[in-house]
Amino acid sequence: MARAKSSFICQSCGAAYTRWQGRCDACGEWNAIVEELVDSGIGAGPKSAKAGNRAVPLVPLKGETESAARIVTGIAELDRVTGGGFVMGSALLVGGDPGIGKSTLLLQAAAALAARGRRVVYVSGEEAVAQVRLRAQRLGLGDADVHLAAETNVEIVLATLEAGPAPHLVIVDSIQTLWTDRVESAPGTVTQVRTSAQALTRFAKKSGAAVVLVGHVTKDGQIAGPRVVEHMVDAVLYFEGDSSHTFRILRGVKNRYGATDEIGVFEMTTLGLSEVANPSALFLDQRDEGAAGSAVFAGMEGTRPVLVEIQALVAPSPLGTPRRAVVGWDSSRLSMVLAVLETRCGVRIGANDIYLNVAGGLRIAEPAADLAVAAALISSLTGSPLPNDAVYFGEISLAGGVRPVVHAGLRLREAQKLGFAAAHSGRLGEGDRLAGLRHGEHGQLLDLVGMIASKGKARGAE
Incomplete structure (x- = not known):
C-alpha cells in the first residue's frame, strides 16, 4: 500500500514546509510546525476528486440580476x-477573544430568527446541550424555538442537517473543535480547520442555508487557523472589546454582500448584549472636558460617522530613550x-514621554485621525485645553499640509x-459646509x- 504523503504545517499561520523546523519563516512562531497528512480529506487537492470532462455553460455578462435573499434578525446593529x-x-466567520460575547450574540440572533418563524440549528462543539440551555435561560431566551446539538464530527453534523427540514440558519460554535475522520490529525490543527470549513461552506452553497462559523483568535487578535479559511467564507466579522469596558464592537472586515x-x-448587560443606537454619545460619555491633551475626533466606521475622544499625555522623560x-x-x-x-512645525516634542489613548477602547485605523492626534499632543505639551465644542479631522502629509478626507x-x-x-479640518468642499457650524x-x-500655542500663552499670561 502506498505511503500517505505528509507535510509540515505551521499551526499559527498555515505555512507548509517539506521538513520540520523549529521556527516558522512566515509568522516567526516557535514550535508551531506539526506534521500532517495532506493527500486525503474534504479539502484535499484536485487529484483526490475527478471533475470529468463536463463542459460549463457560458452566459453573457449582460442580463437580469437578482438581489441576494436575506433573513433579517431584527437586531439592528x-x-x-x-x-x-x-x-x-x-458562510460567515465570526472571531473574537474568549468571553467577549460571540456565543451570546449568536444565541440572541438565533432566538430572534426563531421568533420570526425561521428554522435555526445551533451546533455547539464546546458546550453540552444543558450548558447552552442554561445560558439561554440566563438571557431570558429559554422558550426560543432553536434546535440544539452538541457534536464535533463534521460528517455527523452534515448528516443531521440533511436529514431534517432545511434550516435557514446554522451556527457552529466553534470551527476549531470540529474534525473529520477523513483527515488523520488532531482537532484544531490547520488541516482539520480548513477541511471542516470547506465542508460547511459547501453545504451552505448547496442547501441555501446561512452558515455562521465561530472562530477563536490568536494572541495577535487574528482568527486562529490558516488565512485560507477567511478566503473561503463570504464575510468575516470580528468581535472587539475590552474586559474593562461594558460595550462591544462587531466589525466587518470582509463582506461580499455589504460594506x-x-x-x-453593543453594550454587555446582565441580560446579554443590548444595541447602542448612538455610539458617539457612548464614546464621549464622561469626557475629560477642560483637560489639556483631549481632542474629539470625527471619524468614519464604514458608512457610520463616530465621534471619539483622543487623549494624549506629553511628559518629561527621565530616560535616554x-x-x-x-x-x-x-x-x-x-x-x-x-x-x-x-x-x-518646529515643535520640540520628541524628547518627551508620549502616551496616546483612544477613549472607550475603540480601535481607529483611518489616517483622518492625524489632525486630532496632533491637536491633542500640542494641547498636552503647552498645557492649553482645547475648546469643548470643537472636533478635529484631517490627514497630515509629510510636508506638513493638512489634506481633506472623504x-x-x-x-x-x-x-x-x-x-x-x-x-477643524482640511479644505472642505462647497457642499460640506453647514450653517451654524x-x-x-x-x-x-x-x-x-x-x-x-497662542491660546496656551494667553492662558499663561492671565
Missing part, C-alpha cells in the same frame, strides 16, 4: 454589519505625526447633531499649532 441580514447560502469596515456597537505608548491607534502613524511636528459632510453633521459648534479650514498643520 447586527443587520447593519452584515449588510441587511444574513444572505441565504452564505466593509462597518461596525455595530523616551517612552511611546499607544492604545487604539497605529504606533507608526504616531511616529510620523511627531516627526512632522518636529521638522515642519465623507466630511457626514462627519460634520454628526458633530452638529451632538451639539458641537466648531470643526464654525469651520476652521487649515491648509498647513503649522496654522493649527500656532492657534493652540
Whole structure:
C-alpha cells in the first residue's frame, strides 16, 4: 500500500514546509510546525476528486440580476454589519477573544430568527446541550424555538442537517473543535480547520442555508487557523472589546454582500448584549472636558460617522530613550505625526514621554485621525485645553499640509447633531459646509499649532 504523503504545517499561520523546523519563516512562531497528512480529506487537492470532462455553460455578462435573499434578525446593529441580514447560502466567520460575547450574540440572533418563524440549528462543539440551555435561560431566551446539538464530527453534523427540514440558519460554535475522520490529525490543527470549513461552506452553497462559523483568535487578535479559511467564507466579522469596558464592537472586515469596515456597537448587560443606537454619545460619555491633551475626533466606521475622544499625555522623560505608548491607534502613524511636528512645525516634542489613548477602547485605523492626534499632543505639551465644542479631522502629509478626507459632510453633521459648534479640518468642499457650524479650514498643520500655542500663552499670561 502506498505511503500517505505528509507535510509540515505551521499551526499559527498555515505555512507548509517539506521538513520540520523549529521556527516558522512566515509568522516567526516557535514550535508551531506539526506534521500532517495532506493527500486525503474534504479539502484535499484536485487529484483526490475527478471533475470529468463536463463542459460549463457560458452566459453573457449582460442580463437580469437578482438581489441576494436575506433573513433579517431584527437586531439592528447586527443587520447593519452584515449588510441587511444574513444572505441565504452564505458562510460567515465570526472571531473574537474568549468571553467577549460571540456565543451570546449568536444565541440572541438565533432566538430572534426563531421568533420570526425561521428554522435555526445551533451546533455547539464546546458546550453540552444543558450548558447552552442554561445560558439561554440566563438571557431570558429559554422558550426560543432553536434546535440544539452538541457534536464535533463534521460528517455527523452534515448528516443531521440533511436529514431534517432545511434550516435557514446554522451556527457552529466553534470551527476549531470540529474534525473529520477523513483527515488523520488532531482537532484544531490547520488541516482539520480548513477541511471542516470547506465542508460547511459547501453545504451552505448547496442547501441555501446561512452558515455562521465561530472562530477563536490568536494572541495577535487574528482568527486562529490558516488565512485560507477567511478566503473561503463570504464575510468575516470580528468581535472587539475590552474586559474593562461594558460595550462591544462587531466589525466587518470582509463582506461580499455589504460594506466593509462597518461596525455595530453593543453594550454587555446582565441580560446579554443590548444595541447602542448612538455610539458617539457612548464614546464621549464622561469626557475629560477642560483637560489639556483631549481632542474629539470625527471619524468614519464604514458608512457610520463616530465621534471619539483622543487623549494624549506629553511628559518629561527621565530616560535616554523616551517612552511611546499607544492604545487604539497605529504606533507608526504616531511616529510620523511627531516627526512632522518636529521638522515642519518646529515643535520640540520628541524628547518627551508620549502616551496616546483612544477613549472607550475603540480601535481607529483611518489616517483622518492625524489632525486630532496632533491637536491633542500640542494641547498636552503647552498645557492649553482645547475648546469643548470643537472636533478635529484631517490627514497630515509629510510636508506638513493638512489634506481633506472623504465623507466630511457626514462627519460634520454628526458633530452638529451632538451639539458641537466648531470643526477643524482640511479644505472642505462647497457642499460640506453647514450653517451654524464654525469651520476652521487649515491648509498647513503649522496654522493649527500656532492657534493652540497662542491660546496656551494667553492662558499663561492671565
